[in-house]
Amino acid sequence: MFNKPNLPKECRKFESRFEDYLGGVPDSELDAHLAGCGDCRMLLQDSRLAGDLLREAWEPASEPSRAFLANVMARIHQEEARAKSPAAFWAPLEFLASRLSLTAAVLLLALSVYLVGFAPQRDVALNSIRTELSASDIPQPPSDPVSNEEVLQSLAERNNGR
Ligand SMILES: [Zn+2]
Incomplete structure (x- = not known):
């Protein structure tokens, strides 16, 4: 996921656990490692940010999105009508x-x-x-x-x- 070739072996081991950790799974071993490893703290922050961005992108907005969808449907009907006359x-x-x-x-x-x-x-x-x-x-x-x-x-x- 993150392209860090010179990450210590120990950190790589923890990197795979970030996802669960960010999901709320308690991991005391990772907690201890994070306390002493700035690289992993940064990586964790990055993946948390990436997760937030992803959630924001997926989260359905209420009113504007419905108007947008109606607009798109209207456009599709227009294109369909146009396609019928070559x-x-x-x-x-x-x-x-x-x-x-x-x-x-x-x-x-x-x-x-x-x-x-x-x-x-x-x-x-x-x-x-x-x-x-x-x-x-x-x-x-x-x-x-x-x-x-x-x-x-x-x-x-x-x-x-x-
Ligand atoms: Zn580390």
Whole structure:
């Protein structure tokens, strides 16, 4: 439970009894050991704190939790209703995909400007970008007029022509 590799053997023996001790089981031997061992007192304090935190996390709060649960149930019903119409489910995904490819295209444009202007080994750089950003990695919306692959190809051709 506690990662203390250089804890004396005697302390390890007591460490396994902390849980019962904290649970209220009397242990006079452990009491005596704690009186003379600061390490174990600290460990015991740590495990008591951990136990308190755990109990707090598990303890059901009264009013806010009921409101929260109602909220969650309402959300689940909403999602269920949405899941029944496939178009409504796919719409945000398609939007995200179109946003993604647009962003990728803008990024590539900016990169190509940078590479043409500043980088001395632009062939190598462009080729490495090309392998990183293949079209299969980026979700494609069905109605995208220019795919990323085409953009990359035209960029690479233009670059090789120079
Ligand atoms: Zn000890």
